[in-house]
Amino acid sequence: MENLIHGREQRKVVGDKNAIIVRKFKHSDNPEVLRIFQDGLHEMIPDTAFRALKYHPESTSLYVIMTLVCLVATKSWCLTALVPIAVLCARYYYSRQITLDYLENAKRTDMRDIEGCYMNTPDCCMWVAVQGDRVIGVVAAVSHLSGDGAVELKRMAVDRSCRRLGVGALLGQKVLEFASARGNPSVVLGTTSYSPAAHKLYRTLGFRCNGVTNGYTVPGARRLVLEWVFYWVRHHHYHLDMPKAKTNTHGQH
Numbered sequence: 001m002e003n004l005i006h007g008r009e010q011r012k013v014v015g016d017k018n019a020i021i022v023r024k025f026k027h028s029d030n031p032e033v034l035r036i037f038q039d040g041l042h043e044m045i046p047d048t049a050f051r052a053l054k055y056h057p058e059s060t061s062l063y064v065i066m067t068l069v070c071l072v073a074t075k076s077w078c079l080t081a082l083v084p085i086a087v088l089c090a091r092y093y094y095s096r097q098i099t100l101d102y103l104e105n106a107k108r109t110d111m112r113d114i115e116g117c118y119m120n121t122p123d124c125c126m127w128v129a130v131q132g133d134r135v136i137g138v139v140a141a142v143s144h145l146s147g148d149g150a151v152e153l154k155r156m157a158v159d160r161s162c163r164r165l166g167v168g169a170l171l172g173q174k175v176l177e178f179a180s181a182r183g184n185p186s187v188v189l190g191t192t193s194y195s196p197a198a199h200k201l202y203r204t205l206g207f208r209c210n211g212v213t214n215g216y217t218v219p220g221a222r223r224l225v226l227e228w229v230f231y232w233v234r235h236h237h238y239h240l241d242m243p244k245a246k247t248n249t250h251g252q253h
Contacts, residue, residue, distance in 0.1 A: 018131055020167060022174045025119060025126040032135035040157035041103050048233050049095035051194045059232050063087045094230040102218050127174050129167045136162040139171035141178050144188055151179040153189040172205040179242055187240045192216060192233045207238040
């Protein structure tokens with residue numbers, strides 16, 4: 001791929017003292033990686049609680065019906081006016097609970113032993129973006145469960161104070177470099193984010209959305225009835241086909 005740098009660390013220079021380097025994860029990075037990952041998940045709470053309403057007319061319609069039922073049942077405008085407020089509070093509460101459940105699930109699985117899961121396991125790796133001596137971003141690559149040789153981009157997160165510096169693009173390119181060097185046929189990723197910036201980044205890297213799961217069950221969620229009512233998200237599936245290696249006239253790659 002044209003924009004990949006093979007065998008070298010990728011840098012984005014924003015000043016001599018502010019060069020951003022993408023390198024492999026080290027044990028000493030663990031606290032900052034967990035902090036950035038956790039902070040990124042916390043940002044998802046208002047995203048799925050409030051921004052998601054714009055993309056789910058079925059949920060909005062349900063809440064309107066709930067409001068009308070309250071008005072008919074109570075004949076009180078005061079009580080009815082409280083329904084939208086209660087709905088927003090419930091959406092935030094369940095978005096927070098499910099996000100925290102997902103975080104705990106991650107801490108019990110791969111994020112509990114990053115070295116064991118990503119650095120000491122074949123076909124997996126994790127990288128961090130570093131500015132000076134400070135870790136400002138993270139991304140991982142694993143073999144996709146489909147078994148078709150695809151690589152899955154996972155755990156991408158960037159420190160909030162370092163957004164719009166191209167950190168996400170550098171991290172994503174490192175995963176594409178990893179897949180290209182290994183000869184993997186494709187790279188995939190999934191996200192429940194409604195942030196336009198996140199989807200723009202994936203498209204800029206060359207990914208295309210090839211499907212959406214509406215009513216996605218987040219790993220670690222219990223899926224109670226009220227969670228279905230107040231937490232309804234889309235899971236976007238992104239796919240990127242890696243260019244095939246060219247073969248010369250002697251059949252060598």
